[in-house]
Amino acid sequence: MTLTTPIALALLLVVLPVIVYLGYPRQRFRRTRDSLSLVLRVVIMTLLVLALAGVNVAQSAQKLAVIFLVDASDSVGALGVEAALNQVRAALRVMGSDDAAGVIVFGGDAQVERAVNQVRDLNVLRAAPDSGNTDISGAVRLALALFPADAARRIVILSDGLETVGSAEAAAELARASGVQISYLPIARNTAQPEVRVADFSAPATVQEGQQFDLAVSIDADVATSAQIVIYAGGEEIFREQTQLAQGMNNRTLTLEGTQSGFRDFQIVVEPPAGTDGYYQNNSLETFSQIVGTSRVLVVSINDEDARYITPALQDAGLQVDSIAPGGLPTAVTGLAQYDSVILVNVPATQLSIRRMQVLQTYVRDIGGGLVVIGGGQSYGPGGYFQTPLEETLPVEMQIKDQQRLPKLTLAYVIDRSGSMGSVAPDGTPMIEIAKEAINRSIDLLQPNDRAAVASFDAVAYWIALFQTVSDKDALKSLVGTLTSSGGTDILAGMRLVAKDIVAEPAEIKHIILLTDGGADPAGLVELTGDLYENNNVTTSTISIGVDSPLLRDMAQAGGGNYHIALDRSSIPTIFAQETVLATRSYIFEESFVPTLTARNPLMDGITALPPLLGYVGVTPKTAAQVILRAPNQFQDPILAAWQYGLGRSVAFMSDATGRWATNWVSWGEFSRFWGQTVRWTVNEASDSTLETQVVMEGTQARVIVDVRDADGGFANGLDLAASVVDPALGSRSVVLRQVAPGRYEAVFTPGSEGAYLISVNGVQTTTPEAESTPLRQTTGWVMRYSQEYVGGGESVLPLLAQITDGQALTANDVGAVFNRDIIPRQANTP
Structure with missing residues (x-):
């Protein structure tokens, strides 16, 4: 029995004496009845106080809940995942009628494949975690949150046990404290193919211009094989060699000369023959060097x-x-x-x-x-x-913000909304959404007294927004937002719809921007744009998406406008903005x-x-x-x-x-x-000669360590230093470096992805209160190497987790034992 609010029991010390005093039988002929009434009052009041105190009676749960954690990381591979699923399916078939099971699939993150229930089937996995890492601790913590409160609880991990991030040991301690047992079934690591991996790649941190220096590389091969070794400097290939790799570690050096000053990045790529290498992720590394010389x-x-x-x-x-x-x-x-x-x-x-x-x-x-x-x-x-x-x-x-300097403009957007405009750009954005962004950017350039209209076409033409002043840009953009894609392509219908109204517009400058991915009947289009230009002073510019279009080129030429090919679809908003400015003819x-x-x-x-x-x-x-x-x-x-x-x-x-x-x-x-x-x-002329920066990985965090000396070689203390960190995806963050020892400053950040990081350390140094401050700056690089997932070797953490939680190692022959009742029953509290 447990109490959630034990202090409430103090009420008994106050209330019971009062009840007894007031209810004590004083008349002899009513003593039996009054005594019974007093006892009932005492019992009722005691029960009320116990309810306030939150009395819970612990009962042993009869149900068993098991959550399977299936490792789907690359070190296990597709065959390993399928083998694990087969084991889970076998266990589910012998699950007891009172038992329940759930499945979590994990890699660098953990996802719930199925909640804890009594369903015995497990089909194809829907979960797709990051396969480039193995975070067992995250999977265990997620499982602890899924367990029902009224069942005995067990976790079964199906994995190779190669932990690359997180602390599974800490998660196991949490599971033990919660009364959850962790057992495991080892899954063999993916060794379907031998591995060739770049184990190390380095260059001197600083090189004087004109000085020779060595790039050092170590390549580890599981078997003897041939391979191409390619080295890039600043993205340009500077070395390529076909070589024979011996089994084991192969060490090479390449001597270069620091002919061009500046921060240089070097990348090595090893290309083994097809079928002789399992992971491409470990075939490349980068390194950096600062070549000191002329700007x-x-x-x-x-x-x-x-x-x-x-x-x-x-x-x-x-x-x-x-x-x-x-x-x-x-x-x-x-x-x-x-x-x-x-x-x-x-x-x-x-x-x-x-x-x-x-x-x-x-x-x-x-x-x-x-x-x-x-x-x-x-x-x-x-x-x-x-x-x-x-x-x-x-x-x-x-x-140009001054409206008086710009002539009044009427601008019409004629937009292809055919089904092909629903296709997506490389970044996953549908073409029709890029078109809407382009129109909105153009609208932002218009003045409030300008006029604009939006027409779209598929097999027929539609008005999205009739000609109107641009005094309410948000309202116009809302209409643009209704554009959708479907149907065929009839450019002539769209151009005719706009042409009949734009000629009556009173503006000094009238311009049409046509956006399409082509595929239309060309009849009448060049003649229409030519007539608009020659007889009505309406110019037409055309934008072809993805391919060169002689038709659109001829339309723009006849219409006195410009022709654009948008090979990069993300450039379409830029083209619209460019056309809007050029249409005014007032920026030059x-x-x-x-x-x-x-x-x-x-x-x-x-x-x-x-x-x-x-x-x-x-x-x-x-x-x-x-x-x-x-x-x-x-x-x-x-x-x-x-x-x-x-x-x-x-x-x-x-x-x-x-x-x-x-x-x-x-x-x-x-x-x-x-x-x-x-x-x-x-050009930033700040000095870096007194700075020495390094980055070391500590678990999931990277530590920036900067040692600073003064001009005499002594420790530079009391400086205000910060570091700007740029990741491979161009994300940036700033961290403050704090002094931790004489001349040493440190900060930590959490890298989000593998690849090359640039770290720029900035600050000022003053030797005396009267002296001028000297700017300090150093840019260096650091590479977050490929995941341990692709290194090979390493010890499984699974036996330790089982030991901490009194679990056991399972085999394929006894996987059904996961539903055995050899687990401490879960004490379910009943109010």
Whole structure:
């Protein structure tokens, strides 16, 4: 018997004496009746008080509940999972009529396959946990939460026992405290194929430019086999060799020369022949090295003409310059970390995937890199930067906010809603949803006095939103949200529906954006767009999804608009934004003017006079930006703006660096000095010579350890240091480093996925109160290796769990014993 509120028993000490005193029989002839009444009152009051005290009577449960934990991690493999399920099915067939069973499937996480019940069947598994790890503790804790309270309880684990995350021992202690027994049936590890794994890959943390250094690699092979060894530096292949691997550990070195300064990432990939390797996950590793030397920058342009003058100017300023096309920009931050700054020269956002723009943003904000954007007719608003990660990174907004500067615009969206628009992009987003996002982004660029309409078509045409002013953008977006996909494709029906109304619109500029994935009858389409343009001044731009379309190209040409191929479907919203800006024809200003210096900045040190420019792209400066140069007109448009963005800096120059608008600048004697100072201002010059950073894995957490010395080699104490951590998916977090010993600072974070992490340590160092503070910065890399799941070896934790909870090891012959009553009965409390 147990009491939930024992203090309530104190009421008996107060109430019972009162009842006895008041009810004690005082008349002789009524004594028997009054005594019986008193006894009843005492009994009733005692029962009421016991109820308040929460009396529970423990009874041994007659039922037995068993939960099977099935390991579905890669180290067990599909054959092992099927073998485990067969054992569970065999056990369920002999389950007693009063018993119940549940099934949990686990890997890196745990999922309930079936709740605890008396059903004897178990079909194909529906649960699909992460197979790249084995978290036995998570599965045990989930099982403890599923057990019914009125049954004896047992857990049966079917696994190889190779724990890679969590603490199964701690979970077993919790199970023991709860009266739950853990037994296990060992499942053989997946050894269907021999393994080739990269056991180690390393490079020196720091290398001087021009110095030779070694990449060291260790490859473990279960059997002798041939293999290709490929090594990449910054994503580019630098070494490939066909080699013969001996059984056991194979150690190799590759000597390289630090020819280019900057943070360099190296990756090794081992490619064994098909059928000689079980897991691809352990065939690759990365490592990093910092090559110390001259600042190195990356110039990105869509053609040689745009970079014709800026590249030699930067070289004359003493910078190492690499040049690439937009498609060559890395899609991982590790690829950009080797550069001190990136210069985009008249690059439209349509030439940059969303991923590449996100990488640029992370590079500046979280790693402390520099970014300079040089304008031109395909940059900023006309380049589709609106509402992209690139706009967020720059000190200017792409939209001109002054309505009086922009002509009134009527814009019609003609959207394919056929069944094929229900197909999904690589990220899983349906095409029709991308179309809606694109329309909404375009609407955000419109002014309140502009007008817009949305029409869609399948086999027939529909109005989604009739022509209306854009004063209530949310209401218009709500109508856009009703777009769905189904049916055939009749582009002509959609164009005719819009054409009959747009010609009557009073706006100065009228424009149609057509989005389709094709497959329509071409008859009459080119003629219709040609007539709209020539006779009604209505322009038409077309966007083809996925493939080149001669029909849509001809329609755009006849309609006086632009033709776009959206090979990357995620670029469609950017194309819509670009078309919206281009339709106004009011974001590019071409006139001769001399920029006015409005703020002092190191970019302009030593420059006392500026030659005239012939044009620029209109933008709006952000509140926190410093506008250094402006146009000398009534609008005071920014020409040169800069700001601090996170750990890095970015600069926006709204004119160009070619003979179109900067013809007087490219022949100017200070051209190289101006651009050298501009780019160097974005380069983080903080010292890293006194920092030594390392990362060590401790269980599921990574510990960042930073040792700091002062200029004399002594410990640097009392510093304010923080680290920005960027994971392989571009997620970032900031952790504060706290001093734990002389000159040593530490912080911990929990890595979420395997792969390469970049860690940027930042702070300041002051030697004396009167001395100037010295910025400290170091970027280093750390690799969260592939899971222990793919390492091989290791001891099973299952015998320990059974020992802690008085469980037992089972075999395939006695799996039915899991329902034996050799378990301490569960004490079920009955009120």
